Amino acid sequence: MAKSKAKTSASIAKTGKKPASRAANSPVATIGGSHLVIVESPTKAKKLQQYLGRGYVVIASVGHIRDLPPKNETGVKQQVPGVDIENLTFEPTYVVAPEKKPLVAQIRKLAAAASDIWFATDLDREGEAIAWHLAELVNVDPKTAKRVVFNAITKQAVLEGFANPRPIDMDRVNAQQARRILDRIVGYPISQVLWKKVAGGLSAGRVQSVATRIVVERDREIRAHVPDEKWSVCVRLTNALAKAAGMGEAWNALTSKLDERGKGATQKDQAAWLDSNGGFETDLIEIKGKKFDLSCTKDAPRDLSKGAVDAATAVGLQHVSADRTANPAGQGPAAFNVKVTGTLDPKARYKVTSVEGKREMSRPYPPFKTSTLQRAGGSLGLTADRTMRLAQQLYEAGWITYMRTDSLNLAPESIEAARGYLRAKFGAQYVPASPRYYENKTEGAQEAHEAIRPTDPSRDPSAAMRDLPEDQAKVYGLIWRCFMACQTADAEFERTTILFQRSDQDTGAVLRASGRVLVFDGFLRVNPRSSDDAQLPKLKDGDTLAPFSIDARQSFSSPPSRYTESSLIKFMEEEGIGRPSTYASIVRTIVDRNYVERRGTSLESTSLGEKVTDFLIAWFNDIIEVGYTREMEKELDDVAQRKMEWHEMLRDFWKKLDVDLVRAGEAVHVKAKMDPAPYVCPKCGSQTGYRFGKNGQFLSCVSYPDCVYAAPVDREGRPLLPERVNICSPENNQPMVMRTGRFGRFITSDLPPKPPKPKKKKKTKKQLAQEVADGVVAVAEPPEKKQFIINVDLKGKIKLPSVPPLLTDLNCPKCLTRKLNLRLGKRGPWLGCSGFPKCRGREAMGKLDETMQKTLEIALANHEAANPRAAIFTMDDVPVKDGDNVVQFILPGGVQLLAIHPDSQVPAPIAKAG
Template identity: 45%
Template sequence: MAKKTSKKTTKKTASKAAGRAASGPSRSKQSYKAGDAKGKDLVIVESPSKAKTINKYLGADYVVLASIGHVRDLPSKNPKGVKAPVPGVDIERRFTPSYEVLSGKEQVIKDLKRAAKDATESGGKVWFATDLDREGEAIAWHLAEELGINAREAKRVVFTAITKSEIARAFGAPNAIDVDKVNAQQARRILDRIVGYQVSPLLWKKVARGLSAGRVQSVAVRLVVEREREIRAFVPDESWSITGYFAMDGAKSSALGASFRDYLAKTDDKGKTPTVKAINAWLSEHRSIRAELVEVGGKPFDPKLEIDEIIGKADDLTRDGIEARLQRAEAAFASADAHDLTPVVTRAAELAGLIEIESSVDEDAEGKGPAHWRRSIAGVAGDNATYSVKSVETKRTSSRPAPPFITSTLQQAASSRLGFGAQRTMRAAQSLYEGVNIPGEGPVGLITYMRTDSTNLSGDALSMAREHIQKTYGEKYLPEKPNFFKSSNKDAQEAHEAIRPTDAARTPESVAKHLKNDEAKLYRLIWERFVACQMTPAQWDSTAVLLEGGVHPKTPVVFRATGRTLVFDGFYRVSGVPTAGDELVLPKLTEGDATALFHLDPRQRFSSAPPRYTEAGLIKMLESEGIGRPSTYASIISVIQDRKYVEQLERSFHATDLGEVVTDKLLEAFPNLMDVGYTREMESELDKIEEDHLDWIDMLQRFYGPFKETLAAAEENLTHAKAEVRPAPEEYRCEKCDASLVYRFGKNGRFLSCSRYPDCDYACPCDRRGRPQKAEFVNVRCPKTGRPMTRRTGRFGPFLTTVLEDGESQDVGIILNLDKKGHVTAPSPPPLETDLPCPTCEAPLNLRDGVRGPWLGCSRFPKCRGRGKWAELDDKKKEQLEKQLAAHMAEHPIPIIETLDGDPLTDDKGKPRQNAPTIDQLVLEEDPRESAGSRETQTANA
């Protein structure tokens, strides 16, 4: 059962609570007026917006207050004099946790205690109506602990939707706080705390300061890193297709050929050629069809090169293994004649009717394996080939609607269809769940609870959907029986419901004007999926046509054309028809009909590398592998980006050098912890604590013993990342001494260094592919030296630095930061050191002038984050320090950052000027010092 824990109320900054730090969009402070709860029941929820919605249904006999998320958590650091490996967890005493009230929540707890006392002393009850998942149960338990209420005697109510009927049902059948669910949450929190606090320091010693590891986040990074390496090791297969275009009217075929070629060559004002939809429309207009060559002389036509049969499978995804594989591919396709499929394809094209054939081959330096040689075969369709319809086969097929949303599929759909990130999706969903203000009705909860892995729908929900479908769309759109869906996750909690609207009659159109833009878009997505999932399937007529003929009757060729026509839209009536217009509509054909070839297109094709994970794809992978749970997907995605282990480029995740190095080190040290199967098993163990009464302390002990031994071995044996050196390609040479270069790892990731280091100190940044990156000059003048500046990228993103001469110290120049929009900002003036001691470490406090006025911070930041209390200083001391600060600021004014021509980029406060160009607009194509020298020479010669 949940342990009694030591309770410490502290005013020091505590760590962020696991899970949601605050529930819902509202973060407004609330205050309790003494006596308000007398003679009433007290209901405690997480957020003010949820409190407002619930209060509407409960009425005047209840007072509803919000905890504003978690109120207690494990402390972020040990008390003075205590050296425990994991703050807040006494590992030696069976993992006993010590919780403390979160900084800023002291008044919340005080108000809730006063309200609970007023309610209970006057005969009222205290109800805990926090969310229905583990985090919500844990919040309820922590609140009960603080209020002195026994968890097994507490009035705990849960509901999947904030509606009048759901609230009435929940308050009519309260339960005790689910201690098993609380224990599962405690076990996860302590497990994550152990890994984070004991593995992260190892990374500080073996990779770089400030890094972090996480039980789940590190495995998620591993997935991205492994996909990155699969892409790096990928060498494509080669295949060929021959597409034929046939006219139903043979007399027009010769004219159609020229007309079609002209049409394909057309471009729009953006330089784009016709789309598939446009080509299909052209073919339909000219009673023509497109078909693929599938058979030559009675044998399947499928010319291909499978690369693994030539160079072996990609079993070794280490850097050495990938390099060896790419070298084998390069050797296998060193000659344009190697593994050439064009003779086979050319012969097939001739038999199909292609004449005046020309073939060419171009070398692609970037292409790997067969893609190193780009081949083409072209010609015109001759009139010596005849074709007729060999067979026509039409089948009626159906498409069933998708299940209603669960957390992961909602995040995936919002990502792919709306471009929302997981955090953005969950913020909008939280608002829709907790309640939005509808004029005349007040706050209304529009959707059910948004953290769920169940596709289950209640009987009321099914009846509501069916009634709406029958009334709005008619009988033919309503199936005989409701549609039921099996959850893809075997561990799904079927007692929960899928994400759905609370009232199907509230159409997206009827509520849109009352919602914020994101909320309206997400509500439409949820509403459409819910209603569509209870509608009839869509019906298609799928047709396959075989055309037989060619040049030689003894060696016939066969083309296959396919198309489908929507016969009945079914659930598409609500969700919309996918790929509308991309389907080829075939003309009416019968066996024996003559057709005429007017265009042939042989085309070399290459298989695609595995796609990089998008947010939607990574969430899908996490779910399928059993990593994390609905409540954690968004935070996992956020954390791995915040830590700079992965970055999003064009909505796809790329592993950074830092992410790869950290993953390699963790795999070397903790193969079990980094194993996907092991992580899945740990998630299953946590589920068993909640559902099967598994002892959570025994579970932690089984984990910690082997983990402690592995950690000790890693401390002893793991080498430092900076000690590892790899040779760079021979063509990369040191610009100072012409020696070979090597790859090293530094605080900003991988870079190129002279192999003679430390005798030669040449170093150069490199791009993702390991190629040297030359300095990128920008049109910004260094305010300290007057020299040009260059753009560089570090662990925390791009910045500008002064161009230094050989042998000059970094102190000569200056670093300028960029804001989120890419504008240059001026450096802040240095802080004023005072004679006041830091309350945490006793080092001198620095005085700065902030947006809200003067403030005091430790001079040892970031090693110490102690803060002084300006408001508590006496007036005389304040006046003295303010005078010193004013003199200090006058001595160190904020510089105005300018372009090389003297145009100001920042204002006198160091902020970007209005309409200032971004750094991308300030990039120069050449070293401005060279161009300036060239201009001076030209002037002198003149």
């Protein structure tokens, strides 16, 4: 014990921290009969240590402690490492990762000296499995183990959990084991097939390959879309008859004006103008007693110009004409664009023929569960993965309940706390007569769990902004508002629908306007939503109005929207693919693997993703099919509910997969294929073709390797130039270029490729000995200078390079092995692990003593002064600011113009509309 105390004292002196009762994962040699508590995270361990007191020692496993081996160990030959497939027993072999062995030894030592052991890992299936692995390592029978769970890390919840221990639930453990083994026996052998038949380094997965397929098939739907055509006529009216002409001129000026980026007035700008000038929009719904429906389908396209001219004339345009022009990129009805023009008839008038009003009620959304929180994080510009990390931090800090849940249940005491807060803050009218309860629609939802909610509703978002880091506070605000709103009264609206008929001429044109006015805000007081409802003036039957603008609009049906991270997660949840706790990692994986890329907020499949998906559909279609994956999820739920034996489930699955693996072994290597392209090679004049590499499809010279011309291509197969950006490179004073990497888009200098380094021959021992004898001194090569890079975030905002962090002598409180970096953030100096992103440990400056804080602040100020941020300018010497939208800097170009080879039998690709 003396040694242990000496080490602890030295650590306090070095870090400047105030001593704690007993730090999580501290090197305690013996605990003399105390209670040992094992949790997953060091942050959670610290909280529990505070609540449980000196009679307990809390240690963190830092995530999983054992797993299947990444590869076969020496002397072991298994088709799938760690799984006995050869004998069809599917018994797993678990190993402790090398970096976890010292921690395992420490846990075993503490366990041997403890009077009892408590397993307080998270309450989901993964947490149950971790508890079982830990019990196995310390030789505790799962039936007699003290397993404690709590939905929130508050003192009351923790103490209640410890007052009600239970055995480890082996049904849930087996379900988790089956899932892990199933993922391994799918991913490992199919990935090996991809390496042999497609390209090295590729991977497949039971759920990730299905998710990629979903995105690929949606993108193909979009490309194959042939639109229908439809016409609408918008008439803008005002009851200020004398001002109509002037309003028309002002409206035309507003809508024709373009900003510096060539963009016109937004819908929001137009709505604001109409509201402030007493105008509003109506739609043509009827002509001479017949419903206005001017449209045609993709299967029967026809010229609708005459009908559009007639409709425009009926509503109040004169001297109307239609200009019809061909659109080479359009298909079906979209092969022609039609523009209808005319002048407004100054005598045109409309009378109100009907005014109808009715009350509408709007209900709040349910509280968050994992999938809906991940989707809502997108409104903050956060990925699902980032949202879940922040939620984990909030849970561990005791601000919210457990964040991995598919339940909508709420504890009665939390509902009463919310209702009490609402009554005191806003009044009794904001509290429904009875509490709101929400039904779980997810099949297999774990009813014992709660929805995600604040642990203390009285801590509102303003308290979070004061006490938490900015991103954590934003996520907490989302959760708090959603939870409080779900217990608030409905919002009430008054919807008004008005009909108008042309009165100066008997054309039979009937217009309709609809608007909605908020009468009682209800839950919107707590959780506001944006609204585009039109504001209508007070009108009555017989009132006369004048049009000041008329538009006859040709439109085409849109293809399905590209998936966003939110909509993909929603689809996966609705189809029963994967689990809520895995959605974020699935999206991250398919992006990191370059099967899917982020385009703003959209997810778009890459040529690599399409090629891999095509191969998997050809040989493993039944395995990566949505319906089959859904059935596998149900079977895993059946294992957890003791309706199915997990070995039997895996045995049945393997029989199916093994047949596919044998068939796939006969496939032709994808890289051996070369599809013809229409272009002339710009280097040697030969023909070109499309090849496939580890980064996807590219254009290549057929004379390779004699000619090494190659270029990336767009979706239509056109060769691409680097996307140039109007930002001056500090390295060569030339425009920089936009590139895409595994973490998204970034801007870098357009520098020539570095010449390959000559391979050095390895010297023999005799040569090295001779050099030593001759006194030859080895000269170290200078470190390679890093290329200047500007990052672009998910919203397309520029993130200028920041000052490099200052490395301190303080140890990371999470991984305990790396030093902390000191940075200057929006809220002042902060400390984070230098091993980020592998370790995300942080330390609060306020926990250090005053002397240490002052020392670090002075060091950081000197460091900032010695490393000023680079000043970045456009090519016109206009400063580039942090947060500028990258769109405004993109220069025209992108497609490389190559001649068509005279011998080509392939048509030149054309970019499709949309």
